[in-house]
Amino acid sequence: MNDNKVLDASKRDFLKTMGSIAAVGAVSTWVPTQKAEAWFFLPKDRIANFPSNITLFKQRYENWSGESRYEDAWTARPRNQEQVLRIINWAAENGYKVRPKGMSHNWSPLMLNDQDKKTKILLVxxxxxxxxxxxxSKGIVTAEAGIQMEALLKAMENRGRGFVATPAPGDLTLGGVLAINGHGTAVPAKGERKTEGQTYGSISNLVVSITAAVYDQQQRKYVAKTFYRNEPDIRAFLVNLGRAFVLSAQLQTSKNQYLRCQSIFNVHQKELFxxxxxxxRTFSHFLDQSGRVEAIWFPFTDYPWIKIWSITPNRPLTSRIATHAFNYWFAENIPKSVLDLIKKIVIDKSTYLxxxxxxxxxKISKRGVEGSIFSGISTLLTNGRVSTQTYxxxxxxxxxxxxxxxxxxxxxxxxxxxLTSRANVQRVIADFCTEYQVRVKKYQRMNRYPMNGPVEIxxxxxxxPNESVIPNAQTPALSAIKPCPDHPEWDCAVWFDILTLPGTPYAEQFYAEIEAWMSQHYQGDCLMRPEWSKGWGYSNTKAWDSRYYFEQELPRVHAQGQxxxxxxxxxxxxxxxxDPLDLFTSPLINKILKY
Structure with missing residues (x-):
């Protein structure tokens, strides 16, 4: 069989496999191994002197993308904040680093990475x-740092309270969200007025106070201390990268809003961007209409998935009532064996596909939203058609x-x-999308396909800070979207993410090139800062590895005009x-903060 026939056969096998995968609702990428279950051990193997009434076990740590792993990590499970402080003080006396462990829904190794294997670490x-x-009664939420966002929002909803926007995952902990500047997607629509308690920035901008574990010089131990939003030192805690151990936070809320979320698939990318x-029907057009827009642009396609949220107090006749969160069933519960097969075919052997x-x-996303994929799962109607109507x-x-x-x-x-002005948003997006396509096509001519996931905007x-309910509120010092006093016209931020499967050949090189272009291009009438939880600072081989980015670019973009x-x-x-004993540090944090 000649090479062309082998290629055709491979394509046929691939498409056949894709067809069978479509039947169970798989979409874009690969699910790595889930975090291993924790295991316990004999009493004689327990860490010496560790408090006997606090649960202690070992487990494997793994981040969201599966790229950061740590085997046999000692993990303590406190039952209250008092036990958290006991753990921290025990660690200080016994030479351990301490890191709060949430749901590990993170890409960057702020908490753990390979260099940590030389360090004694205790996860909490x-x-x-x-x-x-x-x-x-005033709608101020007091929540401990381990609460997950879904539970937080549910408790608020029960009291008629809500946020303007939130990160899309429900399994993020509040402490994790505050550490990395978690955000959603929202600016005011044309004619929309901000109500009391609302902010269009990140979750960190909702903070009224933060209680954290800090070292008390007089007592010579770590104690709980509350920082209020009008105190200067809170600036470092509002977005802290995990360099602080947050115990709880108070957040302002607003009257909960009813939203209509529409999915659109019929706008060509040349028009949208x-x-x-x-x-x-440009991105700015939809932004003016609703203020809440997300574009998901799959590789080598022309019609992005556009999601538009509109404030809609009463249910439109054509809308389906969303009685719960997580309505896109086709993006969930994908068997690992199926996604491993996708990774093997698309990445390991057949990148040309x-x-x-x-x-x-x-197609899977479009049909899933429209409710037109056949499936054997429990949501089938009698005629065998999935009726999701999630559009x-x-x-x-x-x-x-x-x-x-x-x-x-x-x-x-x-x-x-x-960071840019609202009037400049469309040009910022258009420039990026044009450059992205040019680079993708350049790689394609070399038979290289580093980007196999969507672009998200x-x-x-x-x-x-003036959106805080607290007078004289302080600005988050490490926020990617802190305002620039020398550019008051910059009133919003465009967030870009390019997704791809872990281990894709040439991905880091592509990321390094697009980062260098963006850093150079977005100057003058705008400014680019990295998103802490994602990949940035690329060399041609990995993220968080560019000496120039850490030594020059990162300090510049956070100091410019500040x-x-x-x-x-x-x-x-x-x-x-x-934290003078450096209990709450990691190699990446030290690199960012130059310790």
Whole structure:
């Protein structure tokens, strides 16, 4: 059999496999091994002197994309904040680093990486018990750091409260979200007025106070200390990268809104991402209409999946009531064996089929949203057709804003926020999309396909301290979307993520090239900062590896136009002051903060 026949046979096998995968609703990527179950051990193997009344076990740590792993990590499971402090003080006396462990839904190795194998580390399981919540009559939420966002939003919903926007996963802990500047997608629509308690920035901008474990010089131990939003030192804690151990936080809320979430698949990318904001159904057009837009653009396709959330107090006749969150069933519960097969075919052996794979992702998503995929799962109607009707949903905000579950397909991703003016959003997006296509085609001519997942584009407001309910509120020093006082016209940020399967050949090289272009291009009338939880600082072989980015670019973009108290250096100094024993550090944090 000649090479062409072998190629054709491979394509036929691939498409046949894709067809069978479509029947169970698989979409874009591969699910890595789930985190291993914890295991216990004989009493004689327990760490010496560790408090006997606190649960201790070992487990394998693994992050969201499966790229960061740590075998046999000692993990403590406290039942209350008092036990958390006991663990921290035990670690200080016994030479251990301490890291709060949430749900590990993170890409960057802020908590653990390979260099940590030389360090004695104790993880502290926060979600199991450190998750209590209360809401007062003014709508201020007091929540422990281990509470997951879905539970937090549900408790708020029961009291008629909500947020303007949130990250899409429901399994993130509050502590994790505050560490990495977690955000959703929202700016004011034309004519929309902000109500009391609302912010269009990140979750960190909702903080009223933060309680963290800090070292008390007089007592010579770590104690709980509360920082209020109008106190200067809180600037370093609002987005802390995990360099602080947050115990709980108070957050402002607003009256819960009912949102209509519509999915659109019929706008060509040339129209959506056109340079002129007024030339049809552009991204800015939808932004003006609703203020809440996300574009998911699958590789080698022309019609992005556009999601539009609109404030809609009453249910439209055509909308399906969303009675719960996570309505995109086709993106969940994918068997690992099926996704391993996708990884093996698309990445390990047949990268030239990436265009076909991109088309497959688009079709499955479109048909899944429209409810036109045949499947053997329990949502079948009598005629064998899945009736999901997720293209037009309506309900309380939580039920449309949360749509990523732990079982959702996993990828690696880069991430950046481009600060700009609302009037400039369309050009920022158009320039990126044009450059992205040029580079993808350049690689394609070399028979290389580094990007096999979608581009995701969102727009948020900035972390404006005047949106806080607290007078004289402080700005998060390490926020990717802290405002620039020398550019008051910059009132929003465009977030870009490019997704691909872990281990894809030439991915890091592609990421390095696009990062270098973006850093150079988005200057003057805009500014780009990295998204802490995603990939950035690329060399040609891996993320967080570019010496130039760490030494030059990162300090520049966080200091440009800022008061000296809002630089990385200043935040590092404050965090060091409250943790002088460096219990809450990691190699990547040290690299960022230059310890």
């Amino acid at each position: 399981d926060m979600p199991t018990y450190i998750n209590k919540i209360s809401i007062n 056109a340079p002129n904001a007024k030339s049809g 990436t265009p076909s794979f991109g088309s497959f992702q688009y 037009d949903l309506w309900g309380p905000s939580k039920n449309t804003l949360l749509y990523v579950k732990p079982s959702t397909l996993r990828v690696t991703a880069n991430g950046y926020a481009v 969102r727009v948020t407001g900035l972390d404006q 008061h000296v108290d809002l630089t990385i250096q200043s935040a590092a100094k404050v965090l060091k002051q409250y």
